[in-house]
Amino acid sequence: MADIKVLTLVGSLRAASVNRQLAELAAEAAPEGVTLTIYEGLGDLPFYNEDIDTEDAPAEVVALRAAAAEAAATLVVTPEYNASIPGVLKNAIDWLSRPYGDGALKDKPLAVIGASFGQYGGVWAQDETRKSFGVAGPRVVESVKLSVPAKTLDGKHPRENAEVAAAVRDVVEKLVAEVG
Structure with missing residues (x-):
């Protein structure tokens, strides 16, 4: 079986964010034959502007x-900023949705998970992210969900919480099962 590549987009730019840690855990939990790669350039993207979305689009785009x-699939790991999606992630969605109707993620499976310091673990941001990506072209796997209230981690890396680690493994396995 060929290696399945999963693009991982993290909606927090902070190096020590809990969401980055969840993405790291997902990469560690990937089954044999699956590679999750955390995309490091979201903070370098210019704001979406159709005037520069040409044949000579910026190198970051x-x-x-x-x-x-x-990638065969995408895992999005997002915090919740002011009860919604982080701007850096929304900007990435806008770039990835173009050209309209034929973006790079068209029809590929995508799952959204995340952690937040609110009591619901960022459910609103995850719902908004699913909605935006759903319009942008990938096939959002609605059955794959994981919301981690960051306070339940007691300041530790998510890999140190057996329940969270098992849930992340399950997310990765379910997302990969959606690859056609």
Whole structure:
């Protein structure tokens, strides 16, 4: 079986964010034959502007679209900012949705998980992220959900919480099962 590549987009740019840690755990939990790669360039993307979305699009945009095109699936890991989606992630969605109707993630499975310091673990941000990506072209796997209230981790890496680690493994397995 060929290696299945999963693009992982983290909606927090902070190096020590709990969401980055969840993404790291997902990469560690990937079954044999599956590679999860955390995309490191979201903070470098210019704001979406159709005037610069041309054949000579910025290099940062070309790199994101290439990473998305190479992936068989996408895992999005997002915090909740002011009861919604982080701007850096929304900007990535806007770039990945173009060209309209034929973006790099078109028809590929995508799942959204995350952690937040609110009591519901960022459910609103995850719902908004699913909605935006659903319009942008990938096939959002609605049955794959994981919301982690960050306070339940007691300041530890999610891999140190057996329940969270098992849930993340389950998310990765279910997402990969959606690859056609």
